[in-house]
Amino acid sequence: MKYMLLIYSNPESWAGLSAEQREDLTKSHRDLTRELEDHGVLVSGAGLADPITSRTVVVRDDTRTTTDGPYAEAKEHLAGFYLVECDTIDQALDYAARMPDAKYVAVEVRPVMDSSGLEM
Structure with missing residues (x-):
């Protein structure tokens, strides 16, 4: 069964970290990624760019609006x-x-659906 491990953050919690804590966080992710790879359970993973770079698309009455x-x-x-x-x-x-x-x-854990629905 595939699961998405969704990592949540916020600017306040990130800003509150010392340089050493940020370095430890990065190292912890590297170590965990290596372990997941070694155990053969990692399918994919990535960090996402800052939310300020995102765009939201909404279609209403066949008209696309992007914000x-x-x-x-x-x-x-x-x-x-x-x-x-x-x-x-x-x-x-x-x-x-x-x-x-x-x-x-x-960190949110959510089962991934296949084309027929949940793989449960």
């Missing part, structure tokens, strides 16, 4: 993801709990 920035008005934003293939959701939750971001904001 700058994220659609949702929230402090938190999606900062990155890992796509993993795990035997159980508990295994995915264990990996999510080991992400350094879980200490600062949150």
Whole structure:
């Protein structure tokens, strides 16, 4: 079963980190990525650019409107993801709990649907 481990962040939590904490966070991600690769569960993963670079597209009455920035008005934003293939959701939750971001904001674990629906 594939799971998305969605990493959330916010500017306040990032700004509140010391240079050493930011360095530790980066190292922790490198180490976890290596472990996920070594265990053969990592499908894909990436960090996302700052939300200010995003665009939101809405189509209403066949008219496309594009606005700058994220659609949702929230402090938190999606900062990155890992796509993993795990035997159980508990295994995915264990990996999510080991992400350094879980200490600062949150990591959401969500099953990935295949073309016929949930793979459950």
